[in-house]
Amino acid sequence: EAQVTQNPRYLITVTGKKLTVTCSQNMNHEYMSWYRQDPGLGLRQIYYSMNVEVTDKGDVPEGYKVSRKEKRNFPLILESPSPNQTSLYFCASSILAGGLESEQYFGPGTRLTVT
Amino acid sequence: AQSVAQPEDQVNVAEGNPLTVKCTYSVSGNPYLFWYVQYPNRGLQFLLKYITGDNLVKGSYGFEAEFNKSQTSFHLKKPSALVSDSALYFCAVRNPNAGGTSYGKLTFGQGTILTVHP
Numbered sequence: 001e002a003q004v005t006q007n008p009r010y011l012i013t014v015t016g017k018k019l020t021v022t023c024s025q026n027m028n029h030e031y032m033s034w035y036r037q038d039p040g041l042g043l044r045q046i047y048y049s050m051n052v053e054v055t056d057k058g059d060v061p062e063g064y065k066v067s068r069k070e071k072r073n074f075p076l077i078l079e080s081p082s083p084n085q086t087s088l089y090f091c092a093s094s095i096l097a098g099g100l101e102s103e104q105y106f107g108p109g110t111r112l113t114v115t
Numbered sequence: 116a117q118s119v120a121q122p123e124d125q126v127n128v129a130e131g132n133p134l135t136v137k138c139t140y141s142v143s144g145n146p147y148l149f150w151y152v153q154y155p156n157r158g159l160q161f162l163l164k165y166i167t168g169d170n171l172v173k174g175s176y177g178f179e180a181e182f183n184k185s186q187t188s189f190h191l192k193k194p195s196a197l198v199s200d201s202a203l204y205f206c207a208v209r210n211p212n213a214g215g216t217s218y219g220k221l222t223f224g225q226g227t228i229l230t231v232h233p
Contacts, residue, residue: 045221058220100221109158
């Protein structure tokens with residue numbers, strides 16, 4: 001089954017404790033992206049990757065890191081989480097052809113709480 | 116910079132009535148426009164997109180949207196609403212002509228909660 005998986009689905013952590021949220025897709029998509037969803041703010045793009053070793057900042061990259069060493073994986077790293085990073089996080093992927101005219105496939109989401 | 120506005124936080128309609136969820140955008144040049152839906156406790160699903168061509172695009176579940184370049188709008192519509200259409204709807208825009216890898220940026224609106232009453 002074609003899918004985007006994220007782990008963990010739920011995470012409660014404390015301020016300053018480094019964490020990684022994994023994202024993996026099995027569709028051989030070149031493009032992957034991370035978003036956070038907050039009430040009243042919609043979805044905001046954190047980072048995206050056009051292919052292996054190619055990453056770019058989205059609209060809200062502060063406090064986050066990403067890496068793209070393999071095509072299928074795009075982990076999101078919070079080196080020193082803070083309470084304002086409490087949010088619902090989504091990973092997504094799509095094919096790159098046509099200038100990214102294709103729709104994105106979203107993972108199930110990771111609900112992160114930082115206390 | 117590109118942006119999307121969904122002017123209504125919430126839209127309420129009666130089942131069987133037509134529905135419209137509004138979206139306006141700002142981007143230089145011709146945009147790629149998308150609608151996504153998020154059902155309660157579920158992930159986001161693609162509904163439809165405008166890339167080029169006919170201004171009226173049809174998508175999943177009987178939804179359609181009309182691209183209006185002069186008004187920079189991309190409103191989502193359905194002729195007859197169902198209770199099962201109740202969900203959170205997001206409009207999104209991409210600038211395919213942005214330089215370098217900047218066309219990878221996808222900007223979403225803040226979302227509109229659609230509630231269809233029986």
